[in-house]
Amino acid sequence: MRIQGLILNYVDARAGRSWVVDGGEAVLQVSEGRTNLSSTLSVLSGRDFVTTLALDYTSPLGQRTADISLEINDIPAGDIAMQNPALSWLSVLEAQVSASLRTSLEADGQLGPTSATLDIGEGVLNPVDGARPVGFSQAEARLEYDPTRQWIGFEQVEVTSDWGQLRAEGQAYLRDIEDGLPQSLIGQFQAVEMSLNPADLYPTALDLRDATADFRLGLRPFVADIGQLGLTLVHDGAETRIQARGRAAATSLGWDIRASADVDAVSRPALLAAWPTALAPRTRDWLDQNLLGGEAFNLAAGIQIVPGERPVWALTHEFREGNVRILRQWPSVEAAAGTLSLVENSLTVMVDAGQITPPQGGVIDVAGSVFRIPTIGIPEPPAEIAFQSQSSVTAALSLVDLPPLAFISKADLPVDMAQGRASVSGEISLPLMRNPPPDRFDYDITARLRDLSTTQLIPGRAIAASALTLDVDPDGLSISGPVRLGAASADMTWTQEFGASSSRVTAQVALNEGFLNEFNIALPPGMIRGEGQGDLTLNLRANAPPDFQLSTNTRGLRMQLPALGWGKSANTAGRLNISGSLGDVPRIDRIAIDVAGLVAEGSVQLRPGGGLERAQFSTVQLGGWLNSAVALVGRGAGRPVGVELSGGALDLRRANFGDSGGQSGPMQISLDRLRVTDDIVLRRFRGNFDGGAGLSGRFTAELGGQAPIEGILAPVEGRTGVRILSANAGAVLGAAGLLETAQGGALDLTLRPTGGAGTYDGQLAITDLRIRDAPALAALLDAISVVGLLQQLDGQGLRFTNVDARFRLTPDQIIVTQSSAVGPGLGISVDGIYTLAGKVMDFQGVVSPLYLINGIGSFLTRPGEGLFGFNFTLRGSSEQVQVGVNPLSVFTPGMFREIFRRPVPVVE
Numbered sequence: 001m002r003i004q005g006l007i008l009n010y011v012d013a014r015a016g017r018s019w020v021v022d023g024g025e026a027v028l029q030v031s032e033g034r035t036n037l038s039s040t041l042s043v044l045s046g047r048d049f050v051t052t053l054a055l056d057y058t059s060p061l062g063q064r065t066a067d068i069s070l071e072i073n074d075i076p077a078g079d080i081a082m083q084n085p086a087l088s089w090l091s092v093l094e095a096q097v098s099a100s101l102r103t104s105l106e107a108d109g110q111l112g113p114t115s116a117t118l119d120i121g122e123g124v125l126n127p128v129d130g131a132r133p134v135g136f137s138q139a140e141a142r143l144e145y146d147p148t149r150q151w152i153g154f155e156q157v158e159v160t161s162d163w164g165q166l167r168a169e170g171q172a173y174l175r176d177i178e179d180g181l182p183q184s185l186i187g188q189f190q191a192v193e194m195s196l197n198p199a200d201l202y203p204t205a206l207d208l209r210d211a212t213a214d215f216r217l218g219l220r221p222f223v224a225d226i227g228q229l230g231l232t233l234v235h236d237g238a239e240t241r242i243q244a245r246g247r248a249a250a251t252s253l254g255w256d257i258r259a260s261a262d263v264d265a266v267s268r269p270a271l272l273a274a275w276p277t278a279l280a281p282r283t284r285d286w287l288d289q290n291l292l293g294g295e296a297f298n299l300a301a302g303i304q305i306v307p308g309e310r311p312v313w314a315l316t317h318e319f320r321e322g323n324v325r326i327l328r329q330w331p332s333v334e335a336a337a338g339t340l341s342l343v344e345n346s347l348t349v350m351v352d353a354g355q356i357t358p359p360q361g362g363v364i365d366v367a368g369s370v371f372r373i374p375t376i377g378i379p380e381p382p383a384e385i386a387f388q389s390q391s392s393v394t395a396a397l398s399l400v401d402l403p404p405l406a407f408i409s410k411a412d413l414p415v416d417m418a419q420g421r422a423s424v425s426g427e428i429s430l431p432l433m434r435n436p437p438p439d440r441f442d443y444d445i446t447a448r449l450r451d452l453s454t455t456q457l458i459p460g461r462a463i464a465a466s467a468l469t470l471d472v473d474p475d476g477l478s479i480s481g482p483v484r485l486g487a488a489s490a491d492m493t494w495t496q497e498f499g500a501s502s503s504r505v506t507a508q509v510a511l512n513e514g515f516l517n518e519f520n521i522a523l524p525p526g527m528i529r530g531e532g533q534g535d536l537t538l539n540l541r542a543n544a545p546p547d548f549q550l551s552t553n554t555r556g557l558r559m560q561l562p563a564l565g566w567g568k569s570a571n572t573a574g575r576l577n578i579s580g581s582l583g584d585v586p587r588i589d590r591i592a593i594d595v596a597g598l599v600a601e602g603s604v605q606l607r608p609g610g611g612l613e614r615a616q617f618s619t620v621q622l623g624g625w626l627n628s629a630v631a632l633v634g635r636g637a638g639r640p641v642g643v644e645l646s647g648g649a650l651d652l653r654r655a656n657f658g659d660s661g662g663q664s665g666p667m668q669i670s671l672d673r674l675r676v677t678d679d680i681v682l683r684r685f686r687g688n689f690d691g692g693a694g695l696s697g698r699f700t701a702e703l704g705g706q707a708p709i710e711g712i713l714a715p716v717e718g719r720t721g722v723r724i725l726s727a728n729a730g731a732v733l734g735a736a737g738l739l740e741t742a743q744g745g746a747l748d749l750t751l752r753p754t755g756g757a758g759t760y761d762g763q764l765a766i767t768d769l770r771i772r773d774a775p776a777l778a779a780l781l782d783a784i785s786v787v788g789l790l791q792q793l794d795g796q797g798l799r800f801t802n803v804d805a806r807f808r809l810t811p812d813q814i815i816v817t818q819s820s821a822v823g824p825g826l827g828i829s830v831d832g833i834y835t836l837a838g839k840v841m842d843f844q845g846v847v848s849p850l851y852l853i854n855g856i857g858s859f860l861t862r863p864g865e866g867l868f869g870f871n872f873t874l875r876g877s878s879e880q881v882q883v884g885v886n887p888l889s890v891f892t893p894g895m896f897r898e899i900f901r902r903p904v905p906v907v908e
Helices: 077-081 085-092 268-274 281-290 393-400 513-518 729-735 775-783 787-794 851-860 887-891 894-900
Strands: 002-012 017-031 034-044 051-060 066-076 096-105 114-120 123-125 134-136 138-146 151-161 164-178 181-196 206-219 222-235 238-251 254-267 291-305 312-324 333-343 346-356 370-373 382-392 418-431 442-454 463-473 476-485 488-497 502-511 528-530 532-541 544-552 557-561 566-568 575-581 587-595 598-606 612-622 626-633 642-651 666-675 681-690 696-703 707-716 719-726 746-753 760-771 798-809 813-822 826-835 840-849 870-877 882-886
Touching: 002 034, 066 077, 077 085, 077 096, 085 114, 085 138, 085 164, 085 181, 085 206, 134 151, 151 181, 164 206, 222 254, 222 268, 238 268, 254 268, 268 281, 268 291, 281 291, 291 333, 312 346, 382 393, 393 418, 393 442, 488 513, 502 513, 502 544, 513 528, 587 612, 666 696, 681 707, 696 729, 707 729, 707 746, 719 729, 729 746, 729 760
Parallel strands: 642 666
Antiparallel strands: 002 017, 017 034, 034 051, 051 066, 066 096, 096 114, 114 138, 123 134, 138 151, 151 164, 164 181, 181 206, 206 222, 222 238, 238 254, 254 291, 291 312, 312 333, 333 346, 346 370, 370 382, 382 418, 418 442, 442 463, 463 476, 476 488, 488 502, 502 532, 528 557, 532 544, 544 575, 557 566, 575 587, 587 598, 598 612, 612 626, 626 642, 666 681, 681 696, 696 707, 707 719, 719 746, 746 760, 760 798, 798 813, 813 826, 826 840, 840 870, 870 882
């Protein structure tokens, strides 16, 4: 039976679709125990093309079983997907499909196993509106379907697209059946052949082989989960095995893709070949130019694409036997091992092992260094280097002297300036360009230097140290730590500012004789003993000797100047500053000291070859007894210095020459004023003295500025005694304020220190002295009614052939223990006390008139007393003297005269 012009309206209630068959033809034959139905149909679906179907149905007579074959041409993929579970996965395609289907009808009315051949034309994968379609040019598939097991066996799948070609085989199970159609598939595929170049990411397609994949495909919604994807990348004959996994979901907002991959090991060429050139091309270029060799292993990569957000991707791998360039101007890191990480456009290279060979000094171990480019995909991206290294000092300096750093050249130093080992760490930030401008170049580098020795930092000085720290920043570089400077030790910081013509050393030094000798700072011999702490500053200039400044609080130092009788203990603090210039012949431009009562400031001139030439102090104040300009003159090795005092004043009451110990040299003294007592002042004092065991020598001066004297100084029990001579005793007594009307005579005065401050035992001898107009003496003579002597006192004056006195001179008093004045007409003896502050006298004595005759009995009395004389007292000031006379004492022989007067003053 044949039916022509068949019109059929086919309604699929499950899918909610209908189709119209127009112009169909059907032939029904029953023969040889079989029923056969064949037909050709044209299906109208509202598209611009017509789908044709050829159906063949064969069934044994009397049975419900049947064999069915169906040939379909140009059917929409979505339409055929609705009709058979085995083809449900075609629902996500927009393409025309031609299919050949073979199936059977079982006795229970169920379909039996099905085989199909699919020819899919050009189309797109478009699971949902909003997700960008993925195009392909052609696809073919041969499959078998077992409805009992809900299993599909793909004998062959071939896909050709702009992204590449795929030939694979596999199987899938249908899951989540709803209304007879699966909502998901679980399967495995093996790619027989595969070449891939999605979106022309590569110059040539990747050669991928031996690919296997486990997946789950959800159709509504469309979600593809790849649990495991293994494939082999073939490049230049080398094979790289890749393990991947991922998930792709189509949403109304777009594709949501998560994928990751692992590689056990990959060569550098294979890694670059697999790098998508369109994805972060600058990153790939950097890797191509700076990852120069080696093998990557333990590679892990991942990408995440979320609708509406920027894609996020990452790559990390370890590498070994690498050759990595950190900076263009530096040698590459050889035998490198470490980790490379890429997160989006951020690159980080961590070096666990590797070495750089700079121009000098041998290899540098750079293990622990980190190189980072925060943003690669921009022109001249910034780079950050966390640098770690172990090497010789020369190698480290040679490396950092390369461009763009050039630290050592900026400091005008050679890279081999020091020997030792260096551990370097630091941060360097700069743009990746040939000559970065200074404002975009930053760094902070610290190096630990061990077992260092150098003669370059301080010209002419060998420096040795067990450990030092070197710091470098854009301002300059510095080296600091404890060092040995020859025989001296110090805690030093050497600083060099970039662009400056000089460098500086600041140091805390162990200040002792060894340090002074090391720097040829020649102070007076023996001036410094012990050890203290000092602050030293050296200004180092090119082609010029260094300037220096040294200061100390003097604690720990024992100091002395024997020539001035000065010294201090180690525990006494003060101030000592020395500045000048170091060279073949060091120069001390300024030395200032303020300690233990000594205040001085001056300069020091040193001798070629070492030693003191002259120390000139413009002012020296010492212990309240010296205020003068002082010069200390060198006299050769082992000899005490000479001393010159010029101008100013010296107070012998407090002078302490020679009691600080040690020997002192000769002294030349030229003073404006030398004070002996409160009232005795020598002006225009000139003398030459020897300070070997105390001050001794001769001098000339003017007492009170008007009475010329000459004298001798001599050491007495650690202090200084004085002998004064004058050919005009009257002028001396007048200048001293003792007897202003005395005239003539020769004076010999000796003052011997007793040990107390400003205290002397004195002895005075005067010959041929005349006294006139003396109120106290006139009052005494008037009291005893010696008219003739009074007339002499008012005229030519009384003449005394000899005046002798012994006394104790203290800062407050003159204690006269014995004194006498004798002449042809008068003899006088006096003892008592004269108070200096108010010029008040309290004297007693004996006056003997007609001494030329009366003195015959003087052997029975004190010096200056005759056989007969008057006991008297003098009290009060010299202007208002009160005279007392005992007339009866004249009748008492000299031997019994003591009963009329008090005891003579006693001094200890």
